[in-house]
Amino acid sequence: MNILIVENEALVALQIESFVIAAGHAVVGIADTVASALALVTGQRPDIALVDMNLAEGDNGLTLAAHLHAMAIPVLLATGNCPTETPGNVAVGCLSKPFDCGELLNALRIVDQITAGTLVDPPPLSLRLFAQVA
């Protein structure tokens, strides 16, 4: 999978990058604001965007999720306190922070399966799926 990482804590982004690369995925880029993330998806198309709710410079991850959703890029949110729903169902699900390598890879795989319509496994507790797919 090609993954876009949007995260305001640089070290967390670095960790996510190393997890997904070690698992054989590719990272499209790392961004920490709405504008820098949108700049990364012009001309290339990630299979999934992992988006933190709180971004740098006061940006909101949901704002970015709405943009990405409009471009039909599946969004997996990540935050300490997952919302029960997102306005307009702009994200597929939310991964509860902190997460470990296994939880992250599992969540990415499930979002991929949902997008492809092949979900069979029940989602783990650390992943909250939103109404559009549940």
Added chain:
Amino acid sequence: MTTHRLDLAADALAPDAPTMPSQPMPNPRALQDVVWAREDFLNQLGEGVIIADATGAITFVNSCAKELHGQAHLGVEPGNYSATYNLLTMDGEPYPDDLLPLSRAVLTGEVVIDERWRIRRADGSEILAIGSARPMNNEHGKQVGSVLIIRDDTRRHADEQALQELVRTKDMLLHEVNHRVKNSLQLVTSLLSLQAMRVDEAEVRAALNEASQRVAVVARIHQRLYTASEHDRVAIGALLREVAEDNIAAHAQDGRITLICACENPVILLDQAIPLALCVSELLVNAIKYSVAGRESGTIRLHVASTGDGNVHVAIEDDGAGLPAGFDPNRSTGLGMKIVQVLTRQLRAELTVDSVAGRTCFTIGFTPHPLS
């Protein structure tokens, strides 16, 4: 309610005959009407108004002031205000007469703003008053009396006390949280060091010790937060100096490294202080390594300065052999340099390196977020 006539004001209104010989005397009946109209007006005010004549004898107490005191007495002299009206200091002591705002206005012509005191009413209940006293001068600048305006401050004062208590509690909790965070992080550093001591492979041991040191940098910041009782900001000069001392103690034998600090102490917010301190720590470890590589001793210089444009510059300099030719801090693949790269990017900082034999200097320049 008894009406307390505003006789003093009538005196004040009377023209000063010797200086205005050509003015006709106003009709005394008309003048009395004016005075009573003013009195009615003053009785409708939500503030207490007490008026004294030039000698300080109380000549008027409006309805609100009477309510606040639970009583009203006219003719009271400055030496008897406190005892007659049961006025107490905030500590509950009888209020010294000569220090009362109205006395000060009467006796020295002073303007006293927003003084606070307690009033024990006739029925034994107590209120907190806030009041201001001013001299009243006639058109020639001669003081003809004084006026005291008072309000009941009991509820506002109680609200303020409750708010202060809330702020104290919040401060205490934040202090406690930072203390616990520091303790927990220190526990993590201990666990990592313990584990390091148990392994035989030097490389694994070094890696665990490095991890322990990185966690210690964050613990150090939380310690600074609770010792300074500033929960969201930290003075970075002193912090970075400590980080440098910790790193030197951990990575070099006693006396091999001399640390020279030229550090201003700008205060920055925590969300920038943590990445900055981690960055500087990595650069210091690097500098320590290069400084003593292949020799007995070396010197590390740490500079922290606020520049005129509001930016902060932090420089880490060593006197070692210099970086390998072609070294680019933004392309280096070691974890230390990778951490420096991503954190300087998070800080929106500019990282520059200047290296020749005998002097390598890394500089981080960034714009601190405005302090709220």
